[in-house]
Amino acid sequence: MDLAFVSSPSRNTMKVLASVGALSQMLLTPGCRGHKLLLQLYFYTRSGLANSRRMASSSLDQKSRIFAVEPNIYSPNPFYFTCSRGPSAPFMTPKDWPMLDQGGLAFSVCIAKGARVKTASLHKSLGQELSQQLPDSEILRLISYSPENLPGSLEKGFFILPPHSCPDAQKRLCKVLMKYPQGIQLCSYSKGEEHEIWQCLWELNGGAKETARSRVLRVEEPVSSPFVDSIKGSAMFYSLEDACDVLEECSSVIPEAKEVLASVQPHRPLDEGRFPVIVIEGLDATGKSTLTESLRSHLNAALLKSPPDCISQWRTIFDSESALIKRAYYAIGNYIGAAEIAKASKTSPVIVDRFWHSTAAYTIATEMGGGIHNLPDHHHDVYQWPEDLLRPDLVILLTVSDEERIHRIRKRGLQETKEERELEANSMFRQRVEEAYKRMENPACLIIDASPPMAVVLQEALALIKKHCDI
Ligand SMILES: Nc1ncnc2c1ncn2[C@@H]1O[C@H](COP(=O)(O)OP(=O)(O)OP(=O)(O)O)[C@@H](O)[C@H]1O
Numbered sequence: 123m124d125l126a127f128v129s130s131p132s133r134n135t136m137k138v139l140a141s142v143g144a145l146s147q148m149l150l151t152p153g154c155r156g157h158k159l160l161l162q163l164y165f166y167t168r169s170g171l172a173n174s175r176r177m178a179s180s181s182l183d184q185k186s187r188i189f190a191v192e193p194n195i196y197s198p199n200p201f202y203f204t205c206s207r208g209p210s211a212p213f214m215t216p217k218d219w220p221m222l223d224q225g226g227l228a229f230s231v232c233i234a235k236g237a238r239v240k241t242a243s244l245h246k247s248l249g250q251e252l253s254q255q256l257p258d259s260e261i262l263r264l265i266s267y268s269p270e271n272l273p274g275s276l277e278k279g280f281f282i283l284p285p286h287s288c289p290d291a292q293k294r295l296c297k298v299l300m301k302y303p304q305g306i307q308l309c310s311y312s313k314g315e316e317h318e319i320w321q322c323l324w325e326l327n328g329g330a331k332e333t334a335r336s337r338v339l340r341v342e343e344p345v346s347s348p349f350v351d352s353i354k355g356s357a358m359f360y361s362l363e364d365a366c367d368v369l370e371e372c373s374s375v376i377p378e379a380k381e382v383l384a385s386v387q388p389h390r391p392l393d394e395g396r397f398p399v400i401v402i403e404g405l406d407a408t409g410k411s412t413l414t415e416s417l418r419s420h421l422n423a424a425l426l427k428s429p430p431d432c433i434s435q436w437r438t439i440f441d442s443e444s445a446l447i448k449r450a451y452y453a454i455g456n457y458i459g460a461a462e463i464a465k466a467s468k469t470s471p472v473i474v475d476r477f478w479h480s481t482a483a484y485t486i487a488t489e490m491g492g493g494i495h496n497l498p499d500h501h502h503d504v505y506q507w508p509e510d511l512l513r514p515d516l517v518i519l520l521t522v523s524d525e526e527r528i529h530r531i532r533k534r535g536l537q538e539t540k541e542e543r544e545l546e547a548n549s550m551f552r553q554r555v556e557e558a559y560k561r562m563e564n565p566a567c568l569i570i571d572a573s574p575p576m577a578v579v580l581q582e583a584l585a586l587i588k589k590h591c592d593i
Pocket residue numbers: 404405406407408409410411412413530531533534572573574575576577579
């Protein structure tokens with residue numbers, strides 16, 4: 123399927139063009155009104171169509187891309203679409219696309235693939251700016267890709283749904299995007315008279331100019347989710363080298379990255395030591411610190427955490443970076459922690475507060491939207507332990523009800539992190555994190571219901587340790 127453009131516009135086409143084009147004219151010529159605007163629109167539409175033909179053989183002369191939008195209030199599953207004029211193609215109607223059912227416009231913003239760290243940082247800052255400039259709009263994650271070359275062609279971006287009460291959304295959006303002259307593709311989506319959906323491509327060179335348009339087609343959900351491919355290429359690291367590459371790439375702009383890299387041990391311990399290594403995992407305020415401290419004193423064990431103390435001073439810096447850099451920091455933290463664990467396990471059992479499973483579960487839950495049915499299937503690669511990372515003997519996952527966990531967060535009274543606030547506000551995110559933990563393999567998590575009093579939770583943990591570890 124090739125991207126196609128309208129060559130001889132029907133009356134309806136002209137109307138759609140006019141309604142969308144009007145916005146651009148208003149942008150380009152502030153103060154323009156009435157007949158003058160109509161005349162301008164007419165000439166503009168003609169030249170826009172000529173441009174469309176030119177565009178068809180230039181920047182858009184590529185195999186048709188598929189757009190995927192993360193699950194949202196209108197759609198519990200990601201939805202997929204493309205653009206074409208194939209004669210038998212099933213065009214999308216606002217019924218298929220409920221966000222346009224009431225009219226109005228939607229927008230996609232795609233960031234062209236470039237250097238990994240730069241592109242991820244651009245994605246992050248653009249996302250933040252869009253949220254600031256369009257506070258009432260729904261800003262969803264979008265990826266676009268060519269089905270023939272999914273990982274290689276994958277580009278990230280946003281799908282923006284302004285409220286009907288925000289007629290200047292496009293103007294505000296363009297104002298943000300004009301600051302990024304290259305590598306950003308803006309498309310708008312509107313309903314046509316026959317209930318078809320039109321995609322209009324905009325050029326943002328000094329002003330907003332519509333350059334091409336095509337009908338939107340429905341695409342079936344692919345067997346392998348591009349969102350999962352996107353995780354593997356952008357925020358999950360299954361080897362130390364992979365994560366170090368990212369911090370090396372960003373070390374010229376984030377000097378702390380050099381400090382983190384300097385803490386990495388050249389020799390990677392995998393199964394050194396004699397005493398068992400027990401990891402305690404769970405959502406915030408499920409009682410990990412409380413239990414790890416009790417286990418430490420009961421087992422006369424060493425207590426370690428990931429990220430380890432030697433790099434935790436830079437944690438807030440990396441937390442504020444793109445997902446790529448943030449998760450590279452946590453991934454490396456696990457490897458630096460592993461060296462400490464291996465050393466400590468030569469002399470005593472080791473209890474670890476969070477390890478690889480946290481890194482993986484939070485990343486998967488953050489990158490995949492919607493309900494737990496959108497998570498990668500059980501036994502998927504993403505749930506496997508990295509081969510070059512020290513493997514614990516036992517991983518215990520603490521679970522408590524949402525109400526109890528939130529009660530504990532409030533009772534604890536410490537300052538809540540952004541993520542804790544999100545976890546508190548977003549029950550679906552909490553469920554995705556917990557379910558991702560439960561799907562981890564080799565080693566899998568053994569679950570303890572941590573709702574009962576602390577002494578009961580401790581006894582259960584000790585019983586599991588006795589059963590599974592040589593203590
Ligand atoms: N079994 C329990 N019953 C009741 N309260 C508990 C229990 N375990 C821990 N708490 C209380 O819940 C709060 C959170 O516990 P804790 O700090 O151990 O959780 P955490 O999982 O380490 O949190 P975070 O990951 O955010 O650091 C604390 O105030 C703690 O005293």
